[in-house]
Amino acid sequence: MKIIKGWYQEWLAQPKVQRFRYMTIFASCVLFLGPLTILPKLAGNSDLCGRLCMRRFYLYFPGMTVEDFVTHASAAMIGVIAFGLILLTTLFFGRIWCGYLCPVGGFSELVSRLLNDRWKIEYRWLPQFQIRYGYLATYMIVLPAIGVSACTLCNFITVPRLVESMSGGAGGLAFIFSAVGLVNLSLLLLLGFFASKGRAYCQFMCPIGAIDGIVNSLGSRFRNTHRIRVAKERCTGCNICARNCMCGAIKMVDKIATVQQSSCMDCHECVDVCDWNAIEWTTASRNKTPKRIKKGVDIFPEPDWQVMTFTPRLEPTIQARAIRWGRVVNATLLLGFTVAVAATLIIR
Amino acid sequence: MRSITLLLLMLLAAFFSTAHAEKRHPDPDGCFSCHGLPDLKYVDKQGQLRSATILKADYYGSLHGSVPCKDCHRKITDYPHEEKDGLVDCSETCHVKEPSNGKAFTHKDIAKEFQASAHGKGLIKDFAAGNRIKEDKDSALPSCRRCHANDPYIAPSQMAAFKEAFEHNDAECGTCHAGDVWRDQFSGHILRRYIGNRLNKPVSNALCIDCHGNTERMAKVEQEDPITKEKETVGPEFIYSTETYDKTLHGRLISDGNMMGASCIECHAPTGLHHDIRRDDDPKASVHEYQLATTCGQSNCHQGYAKNAANRGFLKTPMHGAATVALGLEAKLNELQQTKSNWYYGAIVFGILAVIFFGGSVFWWLFGDRKKLSKNNNNSLLGADQFQRIIIGTKANKARVKEGRWEVTKRQVSGWLAQFGRKSKPSAANEDKQAPTEKTADAHTPKDES
Ligand code: SF4
Ligand code: SF4
Ligand code: SF4
Numbered sequence: 001m002k003i004i005k006g007w008y009q010e011w012l013a014q015p016k017v018q019r020f021r022y023m024t025i026f027a028s029c030v031l032f033l034g035p036l037t038i039l040p041k042l043a044g045n046s047d048l049c050g051r052l053c054m055r056r057f058y059l060y061f062p063g064m065t066v067e068d069f070v071t072h073a074s075a076a077m078i079g080v081i082a083f084g085l086i087l088l089t090t091l092f093f094g095r096i097w098c099g100y101l102c103p104v105g106g107f108s109e110l111v112s113r114l115l116n117d118r119w120k121i122e123y124r125w126l127p128q129f130q131i132r133y134g135y136l137a138t139y140m141i142v143l144p145a146i147g148v149s150a151c152t153l154c155n156f157i158t159v160p161r162l163v164e165s166m167s168g169g170a171g172g173l174a175f176i177f178s179a180v181g182l183v184n185l186s187l188l189l190l191l192g193f194f195a196s197k198g199r200a201y202c203q204f205m206c207p208i209g210a211i212d213g214i215v216n217s218l219g220s221r222f223r224n225t226h227r228i229r230v231a232k233e234r235c236t237g238c239n240i241c242a243r244n245c246m247c248g249a250i251k252m253v254d255k256i257a258t259v260q261q262s263s264c265m266d267c268h269e270c271v272d273v274c275d276w277n278a279i280e281w282t283t284a285s286r287n288k289t290p291k292r293i294k295k296g297v298d299i300f301p302e303p304d305w306q307v308m309t310f311t312p313r314l315e316p317t318i319q320a321r322a323i324r325w326g327r328v329v330n331a332t333l334l335l336g337f338t339v340a341v342a343a344t345l346i347i348r
Numbered sequence: 349m350r351s352i353t354l355l356l357l358m359l360l361a362a363f364f365s366t367a368h369a370e371k372r373h374p375d376p377d378g379c380f381s382c383h384g385l386p387d388l389k390y391v392d393k394q395g396q397l398r399s400a401t402i403l404k405a406d407y408y409g410s411l412h413g414s415v416p417c418k419d420c421h422r423k424i425t426d427y428p429h430e431e432k433d434g435l436v437d438c439s440e441t442c443h444v445k446e447p448s449n450g451k452a453f454t455h456k457d458i459a460k461e462f463q464a465s466a467h468g469k470g471l472i473k474d475f476a477a478g479n480r481i482k483e484d485k486d487s488a489l490p491s492c493r494r495c496h497a498n499d500p501y502i503a504p505s506q507m508a509a510f511k512e513a514f515e516h517n518d519a520e521c522g523t524c525h526a527g528d529v530w531r532d533q534f535s536g537h538i539l540r541r542y543i544g545n546r547l548n549k550p551v552s553n554a555l556c557i558d559c560h561g562n563t564e565r566m567a568k569v570e571q572e573d574p575i576t577k578e579k580e581t582v583g584p585e586f587i588y589s590t591e592t593y594d595k596t597l598h599g600r601l602i603s604d605g606n607m608m609g610a611s612c613i614e615c616h617a618p619t620g621l622h623h624d625i626r627r628d629d630d631p632k633a634s635v636h637e638y639q640l641a642t643t644c645g646q647s648n649c650h651q652g653y654a655k656n657a658a659n660r661g662f663l664k665t666p667m668h669g670a671a672t673v674a675l676g677l678e679a680k681l682n683e684l685q686q687t688k689s690n691w692y693y694g695a696i697v698f699g700i701l702a703v704i705f706f707g708g709s710v711f712w713w714l715f716g717d718r719k720k721l722s723k724n725n726n727n728s729l730l731g732a733d734q735f736q737r738i739i740i741g742t743k744a745n746k747a748r749v750k751e752g753r754w755e756v757t758k759r760q761v762s763g764w765l766a767q768f769g770r771k772s773k774p775s776a777a778n779e780d781k782q783a784p785t786e787k788t789a790d791a792h793t794p795k796d797e798s
Contacts (some may be wrong), residue, residue, distance in 0.1 A: 003710065003713075005378045006713075015386065016728035045604065049600065050600045050601060050604050050606075051601070051604055051606060055595070059651075061653040061656070061659055061662055062653060062656045062658035062659050063652055063653035063656030063659060064652050064653045064660065065652035065653070067651070067652060068650065068651065068652040068653060071608070072664060074608065075597070075601060075606065075608040075609075099721075110582075114705065114706075114709065115705055115708070115709055116708065116709045116712040116713065116722070117433065117726075117727040117728060118727050118728070119712075119727060119729060120729060121728060121731055122726060122728035122730060122731060122732050122735045123731065123733075124649075124735055124739060125734040125735040125739050126732060127736040130543045132537070140354070142663075144662060145658060145659055145661050145662060145667075146661035146664075147661035147662050147663065147664040147665040148661075149596075149665055149666070151672075162698075165694045165698065166694050166695070166698045167694055168694035168695065169694065170678055171673075171678060172694070173678075174673065174677040174678030175672075175673075175674070175679070175692055176674075176675045177674035177677055178671060178672055178673050178674040178677075179591070179670075179672075179772075180672050181411045181669050181674070193705075196726070196735075197729075239740050239741075242740055243726065243740065247411055250739070251738075251741075252739065252740055252741040253737050253741075255741065270731060290648070296567050305476030316502060325758075343658050
């Protein structure tokens with residue numbers, strides 16, 4: 001009883017927007033996953049693969065022609081349309097799909113949030129940008145060319161099957177216990193359930209998230225798009241937003257919160273926890289009346305919302321310890337990518 | 349089924365009205381005088397009671413409806429005849445004339461191709477009709493009729509389309525071909541071709557799955573090595589070939605009703621008369637590694653890039669990889685579930701996960717050392733310090749953080765690399781920092797760190 005009451009208190013202690021967000025994710029899990037799969041069934045599917053797949057049609061095969069691309073895209077037409085819609089909403093409002101709707105990333109986030117923090121592995125400090133786009137390049141260029149199926153490391157196949165198998169579904173159970181299924185399950189456990197805030201797979205390996213992140217980042221340059229923006233002059237450097245950000249998108253640079261737009265999912269949690277009204281999901285151009293003023297609490301100065309991304313701190317001289325391992329990773333992956341493209345062009 | 353056949357018969361009756369009635373070869377040898385009797389039965393050598401009745405409607409509506417009985421059943425000269433005299437050799441010629449060259453029609457080319465294929469090895473009953481029950485039970489290799497069961501000439505699913513096309517025969521085709529005798533003879537045939545393949549991808553796959561989907565039966569198959577001619581047992585890729593195919597995008601699309609997927613024969617017998625299915629280590633096989641570029645690169649498939657040399661790996665993508673299925677588990681579970689709902693099979697396995705999650709959380713909540721927790725610290729098992737240092741930007745507490753083996757190595761490597769880069773102007777201060785002994789590193793980190 002006490003435990004349940006404690007859980008309920010904990011639930012109420014969550015910010016209102018976050019409670020709403022958890023509920024939308026839960027609802028979309030019910031709609032997309034498991035024994036019901038209501039939405040996929042409308043398209044005649046039992047899971048998120050096949051015609052609904054959003055991860056396959058942009059794979060690049062050396063020597064591929066435009067017709068090939070059209071063939072690939074038309075085989076997964078519903079996925080292509082869904083992906084287009086996701087990118088469109090992202091352009092104007094930020095990554096609403098990833099933060100509020102995606103049943104796959106959302107499921108592992110919810111499970112991870114149920115677990116005690118002391119179980120978890122912290123991934124958010126890793127060089128996200130480098131790993132994410134390095135892996136995206138590997139996924140799109142190298143894996144197809146060496147003949148590794150895109151489904152081998154895919155959580156869009158795993159999570160629906162896992163949820164299905166919890167209801168005793170034979171297909172799901174059989175997949176989970178196949179070799180590919182077990183690899184995927186361990187990925188889901190390590191980068192999902194046991195990752196701090198449960199979004200490590202999204203941050204490192206999801207190609208949808210990576211491409212969505214590019215759009216999010218590009219869109220943030222327009223003044224009238226909704227993004228998580230920081231009012232630099234208001235930020236006190238209390239860093240509560242950085243600690244709560246599930247994506248590790250906020251980093252304290254010179255004691256001011258900066259948001260890396262390619263990682264941010266616009267989940268709004270940072271806005272909910274900031275006591276200083278210094279971070280907001282808003283457009284940059286209009287100088288809106290801050291919500292605190294609406295509530296009758298004056299806060300000055302008026303914020304000048306700006307999008308900030310991580311900027312590397314300048315090092316005065318090269319020092320022995322100044323080797324940036326993130327950059328080494330980045331360079332290695334980029335080199336691999338370049339070599340792959342070059343090989344494509346040379347060997348015909 | 350029956351009503352469709354009757355429909356077909358009515359249609360044909362209308363088509364071959366009076367003037368063309370003789371085109372149907374109405375039983376010149378009088379076979380129907382016995383086999384047309386409704387209850388003709390006999391007991392065969394296995395002691396099985398079998399029907400010998402031939403339904404006229406079914407026969408005339410079938411693919412061979414215009415071939416007289418004796419064209420195929422050649423050994424029968426009088427009646428009553430022996431059962432074994434009913435044998436049929438599909439590679440023989442028959443009295444139907446090929447209209448293009450006037451020669452007698454024959455399946456010889458297909459028979460040749462088939463006999464050279466994996467299915468044609470050994471005896472395929474010399475393309476003869478033997479005991480069907482025996483074939484179903486004992487034979488590992490299919491005869492012609494295992495797949496081609498003398499089906500209706502117009503597939504039931506195509507009946508509506510055919511009727512519509514046929515209604516236009518006189519008006520549309522007749523505008524140009526008025527008075528052409530062959531139009532009356534062949535327009536049905538041409539229109540049947542015109543409405544599309546009789547076997548679409550799901551139907552032709554079903555023919556393969558009919559045998560290959562039976563994993564118990566496939567496990568018993570012995571293959572012959574194409575070079576050494578030795579008998580070999582088959583591996584899981586062969587036994588579970590249909591299960592693994594279902595997991596690929598090829599099979600997935602077709603079962604979703606999307607015809608962009610590749611069917612079995614589109615890869616295994618893409619050329620010729622589509623009967624040349626061979627083992628993948630046979631150099632003549634379309635799925636042999638040297639042929640794959642051509643096979644995968646067929647038009648409308650992976651045409652642009654399968655032949656590209658940089659894509660050799662793509663051709664190695666496992667299409668029947670056993671890694672995608674838990675061998676036979678799905679079939680077994682499905683079998684169990686047919687009798688009753690076994691939701692708890694899943695619950696047992698994932699209940700364990702749930703117990704770990706919730707039990708563990710409650711454990712931490714009740715017995716965890718609260719003093720070690722702090723609102724400002726990240727409590728993760730791994731990586732909490734790095735998070736604090738890199739994201740939050742707090743300086744690591746140097747006095748407490750002991751430099752581990754990995755840090756020491758990393759620093760040494762960095763030192764060497766940096767030294768390598770600036771060989772020309774080494775300074776005394778840097779020299780000190782770059783090569784600290786392990787001992788000093790363990791005791792306290794260098795001062796100029798902070
Ligand atoms: S990054 Fe990928 S898995 Fe994560 S929420 Fe977005 S679409 Fe879903
Ligand atoms: S919570 Fe608000 S004040 Fe605190 S660091 Fe973040 S943006 Fe700045
Ligand atoms: S920056 Fe804010 S909105 Fe973006 S992911 Fe982090 S907490 Fe969510």
